[in-house]
Amino acid sequence: MRGRLFLFEGLDRTGKSTQAQLLADELQGRLYMFPDRSTPIGEAINRFLTDLSFDLSDESVHLLFSANRWERASEIERLLSGGTHVVMDRYVYSGIAYSLAKDNACDATWLCSPRVGMEELRTRDGWGSERYEKEQFQIRVKECFFRVLRADTDTSIEIVDVNGLGISEAQDALWAIVERRAMYDLTEDPLKRFEQLF
Template identity: 40%
Template structure:
């Protein structure tokens, strides 16, 4: 039993443009891992349940206006307010599958023209993911998928810029999956990557902080 041996859970992040399939693939992965008897939770950022998250949600719904740097720092604060809980879950052997993380934070704000290094600074010290699965779908293909919603950022021109910034953020923890493959193929590739990652963390891969 992994908990008795004191081995830790994995931090697995799904990233990608809006409509890339992250949310449904996260749900599929979590239910698969649970069916395998693995202790795992499904998380997402922004976490709209906190008071910071509610400010973010109102901004995304265009109910409020905020300066670009202000909203950037709120997205970051929303991750910081969850950091200690994340760490204790991971150290107690529970894995977390997170829909969006710091990469979304940097890519979306940098797409507005903010300096990338400035955007990364408040993320320094957050827990580094063990695995980032990037669902690669072109902005054009994503836009064809049943249309965007009405939230801020959900339009083709902006998503093109976000895609460029995501491309610059890839590090050793990233695995890029072609998000245009059939859903089951994407699902199977994600399962394999996740199981591999869980095994490495169980075997003693240390927890580290951003940025790698």
């Protein structure tokens, strides 16, 4: 049986990494976090994110993030083909949303108030320590996520509002979705769906 691919996307410091790790542990699967800062490309991304004096063009940054994901693509495909469940903390949707957020032309329909949760985000440990962890930029990223995800027409995507939930409450909400959907919404080639975005 082919492994299943679970993807966590969202704003910075919203609990994605915690929930992705919990799900990977529960499924006895493999967790991938992007950017993967352990590779040479990931080290360049980490420097860009944490050192404001390290300047790159938007196009270069987008290509670095894309290359970082490609570094692991064949390994992920091999695991899925071998029956291992894969949980990813960010992937291509983040790359698109963060790149689009730099362009003020985003005009997504808001699914909920962009300010919901922003006050809470600012209180999280480490908030603001990286280049993109600024409130106005995160609001644009959220808008772009909604534009890119197309959850209203793509039944394999489910948006979960975890504002105000503790770690275990968020885990319960996410696990309920996994139990309800994981065995039914199987995409034959989960990585191929990302190619269909354009």
